[in-house]
Amino acid sequence: MKAGIDELLKAAVDRGDVPNAVAVAADRNGIVYEGGAGPRAAGSDDAAGPDTSFRLASMTKMITTVAVLRLVEQGRVDLDAPVADYRPEFDELMVLEGVDGDVPKLRPPASRPTVRRLATHTSGLGYWFWSADLAAWEEATGVPNVLAGDARSFTAPLVADPGTRIEYGHSTDWLGRILETVSGPTSPPGRDAPGVSD
Template sequence: MIPAEQSKGFVKSRLDRLRATLTGHVEHGGVPGLVALVARGDDAHVEAIGARSVGGGPVARDTLFRVASMSKPVTAVATMILVEECRLRLDDPVDELLPELADRRVLRHLDGPLDDTVPARRPITVRDLLTFRMGTGILMAPPGSYPIQQAMDALQLGQGMPRPSVVPEPDEWLRRLGTLPLMYQPGERWVYSTGSDVLGVLIARAAGRPFEEFLRERLFEPLGMTSTGFSVAPEQLDRFTTSYWTDPATGARAVYDEADGGEWATPPAFPAGAAGLVSTVDDFYAFSRMLLDGGRSDGERILSRASVELLTTDQLTPEQKTLSNLVPGFFDTNGWGFGCSVVTRHTELGHPVGQYGWTGGLGTVWGVDPKDRVTGVLLTGRAFTSPVPPPVVQDFWTSAYQALAD
């Protein structure tokens, strides 16, 4: 017999502990508000704690957050839809659809001048974009540390904290990117993020319609992700959060982006596949359920089971992990699939082997455990201060897994 305090997947008293822990982070000023979802199969529990802004109205289950890099797995799924339709092939060069990236030059030294280059040994492929092995991306170094970083910033390519209002439209964005050499040879090592932005342009050209339309028609509408997109409509702004960050000059909390009149209040010129989306916990739960069900949703097949398995399998070689960097030790316990991380060693409570997902630097995290069918989504309005998840994220995963009924 199942004890009265035990649900199908969780122990109620331990879910109460999760709520108390998250409430503490809000009350102590770590985040102004948050919405958290933990689910095991059909058994989902949501906590909405705090406010949409400092001194503002309360968050609710349907509150909208900027999910930043949680956009990456969505972009990867969209890419695999086109691979399954044979409009893209994983190991084909992208040159035909993206001629701006043909005949690449590669920096001889990362810290060298931009004209000190050698020819690329091979073209960039679709697989390179999905696995972040295209040869360029966001370097985990202070802004301006390398000439190539300075050049990317000068061209307003949006390869840093998300700023939708400053990035040009897709064709111009890719033209500018194509004027720069690669940092490394294609396929050589993992370099963060830029591959997902390139995929957004590739998807639009392969599908023959704008990236945001393709996502809406092929993913968001079939999955019921009615609140997910690259901007917030005027009639939904009362559900939207203000975004905060830690001012690098003062160390104090400051407004990063307002809800009303901010950068996500109007459609962007460049719908960023790497970090542009706004969403809710239930929309990401629907996305997670589709992946857990092998690509199906309410009887409709969105993606094949084989594609889901490939997308969520570690794709990096040991050598590539050694050459790459995110934070020290990350690739000792994690790999990278298509647009998401994959846990490869069980060293922490809340991160079992096989769990896949990713974080959003503006204060969000998502993960799916296919073995125990556990989904976790945590959305906050406070940007992280480093690639290492803050205590609220660590405590969320610990609290979610300590609440499992078995």
Template sequence: MAPAETLGFSQATLDRIDPALQAFVDSGQVSGIYAVIARHGRIRYERTFGQMDVARDRPLRRDAIFRIYSMTKPVVAVGVLRLVDQGRVGLDDPVSKYIPSFANVQVFAGGTADAPILRAPDSPITVRQLLNHTSGLAYGLTPGPVDTIFSRARLYDAGRTLEEFTDSLARIPLLFSPGTQWSYGSGLDVAGRVIEVASGQTLDRFLDEQLFRPLGMRDTGFRIRPEMRDRLATVYTPGADGTLQPVRGDGLMAMFEPEARFFWGSGGLLSTPDDMLRFTQMLLDGGEFGRTRILRPETVALMTHNTLPPELTPVPSGALRDPTYGFGLGVAVKVDTAGATRPGPVGIFRWSGYLGTYFWVDPENDLIAMVWTQLSPGSRVPLEATFQELVYSALQGIGNRE
């Protein structure tokens, strides 16, 4: 912790954050919230609100375990980039070099989900395209024929291995020829399998040895351990009467259980805010945390800058609700301020999880901010947007000074 003024914040404006976040809990929109602001490597603001288990009347703990869902993606991207730095993977390598079944992928060229017309892609999918969502791989998020085929395949099954998943995915047509469009897809799942093949280790073991242990991320992993149960935040969703109800029997939730076989590279990590602060601080510091180097500075620069050509920027991402973002490798990157719906300078990089876990990193202001809840879906409430407005109001309140 450090005093507000030494980190360039107005304490009076920071004091507005507590009632604003508490209001989300008091109104019954979310069960609990964790929020933190760090600048210059020191924490200025950190609070918890509400409960991690409403029925048991258990306050949200600072060390609570969250299911971070798609916030897994930038972690897996860093895993791939570590192999790139080690010379074991090339970003422009075809994916089929590591997963032979991808040599035969086809592109949807018309027809219906029941009778698709297919053609060969103009070029093979590359590792880079897995990380910046230009691969053409589906994700089951739209009503189109390809996503219908994807959804029918029910690939996200806790009993399936990552190898089985990727070989099945390779038989589903692409939305478009690789590199020609941007579409949020399942590329980071395939990237997880690339890690396994290139490293000779399972995805969980590789990330644990190469990222989590070196960074001191003690509570991050793909499976709920027995000692975690007491700290695991309950996931809620609005019931028929509008009140929050715990989520039960969700197929994706089974991915986190000890008996699961699938290492879900696009959404399967459990973590804590402390652990993700270490991860994001490593990125902000150019790939190094303390004396531990994870990535080369130039590799972090590539990851956290827009990798898309002008014709594909900004990205059509409904999750961001901000038309000023391009995409790096595993993270969205702010490329403009004109028309922005949120404050902050060009260069911010960020991502989030489906259940309402959010982070953003602002290199210009040497700032990291995170706000987390466990709501399905998290986008039901404007938690992140509200928090970001308040953070920059406090930063701007005294002239953005160092």
């Protein structure tokens, strides 16, 4: 079986279907297969394998949202509470109305965003690739976007007033911070707690 799966993964990489592939299979008795094909990273000679880390990007949004909704079911999170009840620093965020040269034009939001607004992408938070103003703010301030894994990305301003429109952005990253606050971060034995680096 191992040789067949190895060949399947290698063929997908060789055809150019994927840059690399890693697979792990298990049954009730434990792991029955683990292997990989292709380079760990573009231009690397290191092979991808079961210990390779992958960026899941927006696929984590559903996992985080479900985890927070479990806390709602347990009565530990209130969907209609202001985000700042759990993360006070959220109240420091302003609405970005543009950038004049290299000076961001900011104002207070018309209302306080709630946890529900984070979960429904109506908090006013956005992404730089949908908002030229937010991209200009990042350039003017030197604050990186969320892809950098830098905690400063949580200082990015809102691009709309809460509740006024759906805006695909990093609302779920803030939901993750609420999850950490309420549940406390956990980590596997021998590893540091997961989270955004400072």
